[in-house]
Amino acid sequence: MSLADHWIENHKRDSWRRQAKASGYRSRSAFKLKQIQERFNLISKGDVILDVGCHPGGWAQVATELVGTDGWVIGVDLEACQRVEGAVLMVGDITEPHVQQRVLLELNDRPLNSIISDISPNITGKWDMDQAIAMNLVSLVFDFSLPLLTKGGSFVTKLFQGVGVEELIEVIRPFFYDVRRYSPHASRNSSSEVYLICINFMPWKFRKVSVLKKYEAALNLKLSGDDIAEAPDIITSSFSMRKKKGE
Template sequence: MKRSKTSKSWMNEHVSDIFVRQAQSDGYRSRAAYKLIEANEKFKLLEKGMVVVDLGAAPGSWCQVINNAIGSQGKIFALDLLEMHPIKNVDFIQGDFRDELVLHELENKLNDLKVDLVISDMAPNISGIKTKDQAGIIHLNELALDFAINWMKPNGNFLVKSFIGEQYESFIEAARVVFTRVTTFKPKSSRDRSAEIFIVGQKIKNIEQLNDFGLE
């Protein structure tokens, strides 16, 4: 089949992208690895022995980065709509995080284990309808935040991908209620044309503080 101009230019961008080439030589499953590496360098999110929940994990490059940092004493619970080839030390669930049954499956796996870090690289399939796409990612952000409130250890941290647009500011406000420090950042490895931005919540507040906002 003859390749269209658009797919040719996508291919050119992909092949010449230094992060794609870097991922290939470093053995990462995707260039997304460098977004988490950068976030970790800046915010010191990962430590040996941590329990991490990775939402929207496929193809698995964040799991690879986490594994390298937390070592064999740590544990990763990962979830995605798509299949993911197994990775050592990763307990994977295939399913939609918006689905209550899938959430319960994850909660059952955790059993009584509390989580040090919740990260989400989930985004809806882009429809091109801005308000729909925006509402879709904010909904995923809110579900991830809700999960963090229920499952995090004291002082736990949070990293989610979002898009700037409607409800973005209210989501940041909600995150500020939950975490002691909230920062946004755009990694160098995030493509310029991508509207994505990452929100980092550090040190979840304690139950008494969250209770004051009716959040527990």
């Protein structure tokens, strides 16, 4: 990338940051969710939403506006967020069973209408490794949250372009009426980032499927020629994310 391209990228990023500040949103990411909503209309008044990787709370702000006073947003992040009216924002690692348990307690058997995940793992700087960790993390979020999603519900997640994206899409495609990639204007300055928009969940197609295991099997098939048809269907994983300093 040339110096001029870098300048344009930084300029666009700053412009979204300035807009976020002026509008009262805590992150420029807030505009990404707004643009996703404008395009796909996934969130409605009264919905129950799980916001994964919610710090500093920009998506939670947008989501609470969209669900209104009858709706409800539950957020989880490794870092503590300032309060957002209409949201319960928890601190914890979404891949940890005790954190998942807290989400379940909070839901108290109410199904989710949407899962919105802007999760990004702590960056090590080694692109291949970071991208692979991000793909595993997204698979784990699918495994935890899809059983909680209601019929017709939606799942939005950030992905980083690279190895495994096609394989993950093929694993989850059968569970939704439509799965597509989308780059909101607010993230078009980041060439590696894309959002996966999964629309109209069909729970009867999902039963007892581990997205992580299927994804790993599909990746192995690509890399070494294993057979995806032999992928196990049981949900369990020992994968856990590295926490940020001070956690």
